[in-house]
Amino acid sequence: xxxxxxxQKKILKKLMSLDGWVKGKExxxxxxxxxxxxxxxxxxxxxxxxxxxxxxxxxxxxxxxxRGERQGExxxxxxxxxxxxxxxxxxxxxxxxxxxxxxEEKPEDxxxxxxxxxxxxxxxxxxxxxxxAMLESRTTPMYVKRNGRKIWTYGEEETRRFLLKELxxxxxxxxxxxxxxxxxxxxxDIPEKMMNCVLNALxxxxxxxxxxxxxxxxxxxxxxxxxxxMGYEYKNKTKDILTSEDINWTLAExxxxxxxxxxxxxxxxxxxxxxxxxxxxxxxxxxxxxVRPAPIPEQSHYEFVVNELLNDIKNKFHLDLTDDQELKAxxxxxxxxxxxxxxxxxxxxxxVLMLLKTEYPFVFDMSLFLYERFYDVFGVRxxxxxxxxxxxxxxxxxxRMERKKSPKDFTIAVVTGMNYGTSRLLTTRLKAIYGDICNxxxxxxxxxxxxxxxxxxTFLITTESKQVLKNFxxxxxxxxPLLNEKxxxxxNKWLLQMRKELMYDQLPRSIKDYFHxxxxxxxxxxxxxxxxxxxMSEHLIRLDFAGEDFAEKTLMRxxxxxxxxGNKIAMPHPIEACAKRTVISVGILNQSILWGxxxxxxxxxxxxKKEDMKYLNSFFDLxxxxxxxxxxxxxxxxxxxxxxxxxxxxxx
Numbered sequence: 001x002x003x004x005x006x007x008q009k010k011i012l013k014k015l016m017s018l019d020g021w022v023k024g025k026e027x028x029x030x031x032x033x034x035x036x037x038x039x040x041x042x043x044x045x046x047x048x049x050x051x052x053x054x055x056x057x058x059x060x061x062x063x064x065x066x067r068g069e070r071q072g073e074x075x076x077x078x079x080x081x082x083x084x085x086x087x088x089x090x091x092x093x094x095x096x097x098x099x100x101x102x103x104e105e106k107p108e109d110x111x112x113x114x115x116x117x118x119x120x121x122x123x124x125x126x127x128x129x130x131x132x133a134m135l136e137s138r139t140t141p142m143y144v145k146r147n148g149r150k151i152w153t154y155g156e157e158e159t160r161r162f163l164l165k166e167l168x169x170x171x172x173x174x175x176x177x178x179x180x181x182x183x184x185x186x187x188x189d190i191p192e193k194m195m196n197c198v199l200n201a202l203x204x205x206x207x208x209x210x211x212x213x214x215x216x217x218x219x220x221x222x223x224x225x226x227x228x229x230m231g232y233e234y235k236n237k238t239k240d241i242l243t244s245e246d247i248n249w250t251l252a253e254x255x256x257x258x259x260x261x262x263x264x265x266x267x268x269x270x271x272x273x274x275x276x277x278x279x280x281x282x283x284x285x286x287x288x289x290x291v292r293p294a295p296i297p298e299q300s301h302y303e304f305v306v307n308e309l310l311n312d313i314k315n316k317f318h319l320d321l322t323d324d325q326e327l328k329a330x331x332x333x334x335x336x337x338x339x340x341x342x343x344x345x346x347x348x349x350x351x352v353l354m355l356l357k358t359e360y361p362f363v364f365d366m367s368l369f370l371y372e373r374f375y376d377v378f379g380v381r382x383x384x385x386x387x388x389x390x391x392x393x394x395x396x397x398x399x400r401m402e403r404k405k406s407p408k409d410f411t412i413a414v415v416t417g418m419n420y421g422t423s424r425l426l427t428t429r430l431k432a433i434y435g436d437i438c439n440x441x442x443x444x445x446x447x448x449x450x451x452x453x454x455x456x457x458t459f460l461i462t463t464e465s466k467q468v469l470k471n472f473x474x475x476x477x478x479x480x481p482l483l484n485e486k487x488x489x490x491x492n493k494w495l496l497q498m499r500k501e502l503m504y505d506q507l508p509r510s511i512k513d514y515f516h517x518x519x520x521x522x523x524x525x526x527x528x529x530x531x532x533x534x535x536m537s538e539h540l541i542r543l544d545f546a547g548e549d550f551a552e553k554t555l556m557r558x559x560x561x562x563x564x565x566g567n568k569i570a571m572p573h574p575i576e577a578c579a580k581r582t583v584i585s586v587g588i589l590n591q592s593i594l595w596g597x598x599x600x601x602x603x604x605x606x607x608x609k610k611e612d613m614k615y616l617n618s619f620f621d622l623x624x625x626x627x628x629x630x631x632x633x634x635x636x637x638x639x640x641x642x643x644x645x646x647x648x649x650x651x652x
Contacts, residue, residue, distance in 0.1 A: 044432030225388035384561035414442030562596025
């Protein structure tokens, strides 16, 4: 649904499902908010509903109900029961789920995907390419196949289910533990009912699990149920590794019984074996579970590793996460889970690894400091897939810190030359969408220069051209009067930048000033990433920008996790800052080469001195902004000298 926050969408969906009234108190309890908040949400929804000719009727005695002759049109504004993905990350995640749910018998239609996801064909094809690369890079790959407009995936059923769960559970979403957020994937309240099955089974066996583990188990079981209903069941899974006394098998049988009662579905023995194996990966707390020998070190070891990681991040990135107890608890639990999972599936692949590295490179780099700490304590080398999971916890912690430093202190002025009614409607919609994260003031006339200057807004949102508002010395975002999806993406981008500026130290000068004429290499001939790194490092060392060990430290970073970003871009750099001077070396290869899981031709070698580590996120912004712009990258690849390259580079 377009233009409404998540909670308001849920309220409207609830009202659409009812024929009569619903009490405000009932809505408040269901949404876990106060009745006052519900009243405010209803008012905001009614503003939005004016565009479709419907409204929510209010009654002090009865509550609320949806009215209007065009209620049926609301369905057309829903995207397969799911929210329209606005950000590149959301689009990639949604597209991956759609493709993994499609097979040769029930393929997706490319034209329909383009329309439903509100993207251009170029953007959609780029997303399909990335998803294809991600799926086919696994040890046990999934494959993407196309026939005309039809597209689907095929591969091992186990792999399909695993990837579906990992894509559905977005650990970077602060509300990802709320089970109702997953109804859209399954329908008919399946996750909620499955949650009851799991909780009752745990109670029957006097066992408990962490909230996160329960969520993962519920989503896994919901996927299992859905796939079984579709006729896809596991075959030839052996029970040899389990015994009837094994608590995992006992719990699996109990859960299976609850599923049979609730959904009238019988799980075969192979599905039960799979469930028991999955349960062995979770931490089960209780009298029965605790009698099992502990194959891993004591809790103190986990806490030590986590504390050391957070201290490294604090000292090297100037980002203090040491007081985030939620992060600490999550990482401790995850490390325990990781040690078990590595024994069960040493080649496990993170389905969202490339998305993390592309969209959150700074957070991913923070996770790398766990590599040596983990090995020193547990004797196990983590691959980049495992480190990617750690990055999701760190990303969530950063999000929590960002919310504490929210742009609520920022003020946005709405400036428009439209009539008052239309201007007021636009402002009300903006407040409904963004009012919880920033101050929305207005509407103001285009002539209210003095009034707006007294307000000292961070930027203006306007329906007028920037030329009309040339007297306002404030950044401006021009939008349409209807506030469409493109407008919201632009506003979201600005808000994200503000949050970054609050969180991270910003570069003291333009990023273009960090390039050096003698460190620009056009038509560079190299067949391997190692050759590229050694060639470019030699010049950094010769010019005394870096020490003699720079190449080796960069290659070591590459061994832990490839620095390929996508769109033919790589940014090799050491894990720790070790340069004598902060510079960016640019290499344009004469042809693209295999680099990690992708192809690379445009190379940004990053050399950062210790004092500038706090600016690392700003350097990563360079690649983040280029990774989705194929046309710009093509222009940059055609640059024959640094001056030409810098002219074509966008202002960052």
